[in-house]
Amino acid sequence: MAELAIEQLTKSFDGTEVLKALSLNIADDEFVAVLGPSGSGKSTLFHLIGGLYEPDTGTILLGGENIKGQKGSVSYMPQSPSLLPWRTVLDNVLLGAEIAGHKDQQAAIQMMEKAGLAGYEQSYPHQLSGGMKQRAAFIRSLLSPQPLILLDEPFSALDEFTRSEMQKWLLDIWQHNKRSILFVTHNIEEALFLADRILVLSEKPARVVAEFKVGFARPRAEDITLTEEFLQYKKDIYKVLKKGTGE
Amino acid sequence: MAELAIEQLTKSFDGTEVLKALSLNIADDEFVAVLGPSGSGKSTLFHLIGGLYEPDTGTILLGGENIKGQKGSVSYMPQSPSLLPWRTVLDNVLLGAEIAGHKDQQAAIQMMEKAGLAGYEQSYPHQLSGGMKQRAAFIRSLLSPQPLILLDEPFSALDEFTRSEMQKWLLDIWQHNKRSILFVTHNIEEALFLADRILVLSEKPARVVAEFKVGFARPRAEDITLTEEFLQYKKDIYKVLKKGTGE
C-alpha cells in the first residue's frame, strides 16, 4: 500500500521556515507532480518524506504507517545524480536495489539499454555526460523496489527527445507495474503530460497553493499536448505560479 | 576581440569519437545557442574551447589567436554548479573574477540580489537548493571578465519564472556590456528567445547539422514567443533535432 498522507508539515533551517503547515495526499498508484519556484522547499519536502530529516511538526503516513524520520520506505532520485565515483555505472544503477536487497543485473542492463546507456555499463561516472548521469540516477530509482517513488527533477538535463522518451518509458513502467509517484519538475508540460494531479507550491515557506486534477485519459498519446484543453491547463497553472512567485 | 573560429575539431575518448570535424564560428558580440542530444559532445566542445583538453585535430582561434589548450581565455559556467564547499556563496561567486584578478564585491552582492540570492551571501553551498546553486554558478561566470562566455545549460534547474527572469537579465547584461556568448540548452524556446543564431549538433560524434539565424529584433519582448514566426522556428528546429536523434 502506498498512499501517502502528509499533514501540517513544518520545517525550518537555522530559524528560517522552509515548509509551513504543508499538507498533501497521494492515493495508491497515483502519479502526482509538484511545481514550485526554485528554492521553495520541494527537495526539502522529499527529504522529509524519505526520513533524512525530521520535520519540526506534522505527520507523514505511508500506507497508514508513520514514516517520520524512517528511512528506506521510498525509492528516491535526488536532484543531483549522486553516483558513487568508485562504482561502475552498472553497479551504481544497481545500488538502490542492492540496498533494499533485490539485485537484478539483467533488468539493469536492459534498462540501461532503454535509456541509451548501452555500452557504458563498465564506465565510471566521470566518463558520462551530465544527461547520462541523470539517466543513470533515474534507472537507479526505478530499480529500487519501494512502492512510492520520489523523483526530483529527473529529466532537467535531457534534450527534448530523450526527455520525451524517458517520459513515455516512465509512464509505461508505471502502468505495468503500479506504484505511486511524486515528481518534482519545473516543466509545466511535463507535469501535465505525466501526472494525474499537479500540486503547485508557494515560495518559501512552501504550502500547496493550488491543485489541478489532470483529466486526460490513460494511456496518454503524445498529441494531447496540442489539444486546447492542455493549453488551457498550462495557462491556468502558469497564472497560479506567476502569482505565487510574484508575491 | 572575441570572435571564435573553430575548424575541423576532432576529439575522442578511449577510442570513441565524440567530436568529428566540427567547425563553427561566433562573431564578435554574437549570442549563439547550441542544441543537441544528451551525450552528443556539447560539454566536451566547451572543455576544448576552454583549454581543459587538447583536441586530437583542429584549430580554435579566439580573436585570431590560437587558444588550443590555453586556459583562462573564456568565462565558463559548467553544467554542474561546481561550487567550492568551503567557501561562502559570496566568495564562490567571486571566484572567477578573483582568478582573473578583478574582484568587485559590491557588484557581486548586487548580482546575488538580482538572482534572488540576497541573504545567502554568508551561507555555504550545501545550504542552497539545486536551483540556487545553479544561479550562483551563473553569477560567477557573469562576474568573470573574459569577453567570451560559455554557458552550459545554465537554467536547467530553474522554474519557468526564475528562468525567464534570468534570461531577461542575461540579455540585459549582454546588451549593456557586449560580449560573445555560447550557450548550451535543451530548451528550444530558450534558444530562440535568446540567441542570434542556433546551432544544432548531431548525436555522437557531434557535427553541426543545422544552423538557424534567429531574426527577431533586439531588445526582444517576451511576447515574441507567441508569434507565428517563433512557432515556425520551433517546429523546424524540432524536426532537425528529431532527425538527428532518430538516426
Add this chain to the structure above:
Amino acid sequence: TEEAENPGSDVANEQQELQEVTMVLDWTPNTNHTGLYVAQQKGYFEEQGLDVEIILPGEAGANQLVASNQAEFGIGAQESLTEARVQDIPIVSIAALIQHNTSGFASPKDKGIESPSDYEGKTYGGWGAPVEKAVLGSIMEQEAADVENVDIVNIGNSDFFTAVERDIDFAWIYYGWTGIEAELRGDELNMQYLTDYSDKLDYYTPILMTNENLIAEDPETVRAFTKAVSQGYEFAIDEPEQAAEILIEAVPDLDPELVKASQEWLSPKYQDDAAKFGEQQEQVWADYAAWMFDNGLLDEELDVEQAYTNEFLPEEEN
C-alpha cells in the same frame, strides 16, 4: 622451563633430562662474558645438568629480568645492584667476575689530562647519573680540585670515540673493551683508574647475580650454575687465546681482533689477587655502599649481608 614440566615427551636424548636455565647479559657479549661462553661451549653447564640459554637484555635491563625470574641468572654490577636492593629489588650477587674495578676516566692523549686535577675546566661526557659527579668529586678531592669546575655533559647513546671527537674531553670507560679498541686503533689514551685514587671505589663490576627466590627454593641449581661458570672463567684465565676463539665462534658478529686483544688483557684480571675466582669481600660491599650513602646516592643504607654471598662458589680448587 615448559619442557621440563613434561619430561620424556620428545626427548630421545640419552642421559638425564637437562634443566633449562636462562642467563641474561648486562650488555652485548664481550670479554667480560667469556667464561660463560666457555662453560657453554665446553659442556661445563651440561655436566652440571643445565641447559643454559644466554640472551641479551635489550631495553629490558638484566636486573629486572632476574628479579622477576624471567631469567634465573644475570650479569650485573655492584653499583646498580646496590641501588636496586635499596629499592627492594630482590637480587643477590653470587660471584664477582672481575676482582678489581677496571674502569676509569679516559681521554685522548692530546687533551693533556694526566691526573684528576686536570679535569678542572674540561668537559666530561657521561650518561647523566648523579653517581658520576660523586665519583669525579671523590677522586678530584684527593688532588684538591673542585668538581664544580668540570662541565658535565650528557652524551646519551654516543660512544666514547664519537664523543671525544667533539665537545667532550674525557669520559668513563672500561679499559678492557673501549681502551683496548683504542689501542687497536692506535689512539693513545690517558687513563685514570678509579682504583688508583680511592679504595672505596674499587667495587665489583661485573658480577654474577640471581634472585632471592631461586636461592631459597633451588640452591642446588645456583650451586651447579656457579660451579660451571667458575670452571669457564678458570679456563679463560688459563687459556686466553682459546677462550677468545670460543667467544668469537659463539658470537661471530664480534670483531675478532678486539676480542683477542681484550681477552689477553682481561684474563689475568678475572681472579687477580683473590683466593679463588669470584670471591667477594664484605669490606668492598660495605665501603662502596657507605660511600654511596654518604654522597646522597642512596635513599637508605644497604643491608650488605643480603646483597652478596660466597656460599655458592665451588669449594675445592680445580
Add this chain to the structure above:
Amino acid sequence: MIMRKGWRPVLVLILLLIIWQVLVPLFEVPEWLLPTPYQIGVEAINSWPNYSGHLFATIRLSILGFLIGSSIGLGVAIILHLVPKLRETFYPLLILSQNIPIIVLAPLLVIWFGFGLLPKLIIIILVCFFPITIAALDGFRQTSGELLHYMKMAGADRRQIFWKLEWPHAMPSIFSGLKIAATYSVMGAVISEWLGAQEGIGVYMTLASSSFRTTQVFVAILLIMCLSMLFFAAIVLLEKRVIRWKTSGGGNSNG
C-alpha cells in the same frame, strides 16, 4: 565541546586506574615492577619541584620541534606536490629518511652539531615531518575532478589552483597528519633527550630508571602522556576553528 564530551574518556581512564590499583596488590606485583596509580600520584605531587624544570625543558623542546617539523613537512609536501618531477624523485627518499635508526644517527648528529639544541631538534623534526608530508600529499591529490576542471577552465594558474582548491581541500588531511605528528613530537623530544641533554623528561626518566625508581619512571610517563594529550587537543581545537564549513555532510552520520 571538548569539555562536554570529555567526561567519557575520563571515566574510562578512571576505571582503568581503579582496576590497576586493585589488581596490583592482588597479584602481589612489587612496586619496583609496577607501582599503583596511587603511588604514582603521590610521587608526582611530591617530586614536582624535582621534575618541573625537566618538564618545561621538554615542553619547550617539543613545541619548537613540532612547529619546525610540521612547517618543514608542509613545505616539503607543497614543493613535492607542485613539482611532480621532484615528487617522483624525492618521495622514495622521504621514506628512507624514516628508517635511519636514531642509534646510528645519534653519533653522526653529535659529531656534526655537538650536544646542543640542534641535533635534538633534528630528531624531532625527522619524527614529525613525515606523517604530515604523506597526509598532505595525499590530500592535495584527492581534489574532486569536477572542481579542478572548473578551476582550470576559469584560467586558474598552478598557484591559484593550489591555494584556492587543493590547499583548502587538503585541510582535513593535513590536520589528520598534524594530529599524528603532535602525538609523536613529545615522544620524539624524549627520545632526543636520550641523545644527551642536561634536562628534560627523557633525562629524568633515564635517571629514575637507572636507579630503579620505577615510580618516578611512571611519573615521567604520566607527564609525557599528559603533554601529548594537550598537544593533540590543541590541534583538534585548531581544526574546529579552521574547518568550519563542514557542519553538515559526513560529520553527523548518526544514521
Add this chain to the structure above:
Amino acid sequence: MIMRKGWRPVLVLILLLIIWQVLVPLFEVPEWLLPTPYQIGVEAINSWPNYSGHLFATIRLSILGFLIGSSIGLGVAIILHLVPKLRETFYPLLILSQNIPIIVLAPLLVIWFGFGLLPKLIIIILVCFFPITIAALDGFRQTSGELLHYMKMAGADRRQIFWKLEWPHAMPSIFSGLKIAATYSVMGAVISEWLGAQEGIGVYMTLASSSFRTTQVFVAILLIMCLSMLFFAAIVLLEKRVIRWKTSGGGNSNG
C-alpha cells in the same frame, strides 16, 4: 609504472652516494665514524652469510607485525567509527597508547610475555596501528554529504552506509595510513629486537655497534632501508590495483 618512473630517485640516490663517497676521504672522516658507500657495499656483499639469517628473521617479524598491526588498526577505526560513543571514549586513549616509551614497556612486556614472539609483535603493532587508525577514521568521516544523503534516503542501514559509501570513500586515506605504517613497521621490528632477541637486524646492529664496527652498522641500516622501501612499494602497487576509478580527477593535475 613504478619501474619506468623509478629511474629518477635511483639517479638522485646514486648522486648522493657519489657525493658521500667523495666527501668522506676529502674531510678525512675515519671509517669508524662514517664509512664510504663503497666500503659498506663490499661489507654487505662479504658478510651476507653472517646477516642473512638476521635479515629473514626481521622480514618475518615485520611482515607479521605489519599485517596484525594494520588489521587491528583498521578494526579499531571501524569500531570507533561505527559506535560514536566508543569513539569519544577511546580516541584520547589511542593517543595515550603512542606515548608509552618502549624503555618502560620493554621490561613489563618481557616480564609478562617472556622473550618470545609476542612482546615483539606487541611493539610493532603499537607502532603500526596508530597511523592507520587515525587516517581511516578521518577518511570515514569525510564522505560527501550529498552521497550520504542519497544512501540514507535509499534506506541504507548503518552497515550498508559503511561498506558501500564510507569504506570505499576512505580507501585513499587508508592507503595513506598503510604507507606510513609499512614504513614504520621495519623500524618497529628493529626496535622490538632490542627488547631481547636472538636474531634479527636489530641484534646484528647492536652487536656491530658495540664492537665498534661502524661499517656493519651501516650495512644494517642499508638493509632496514631496502626493506622499508620494498614494503612501501608493495603498498603503492596494491593501491594502484585497488583504486582504479580515479583515472581522471586530481591525479594528473599537470595544469
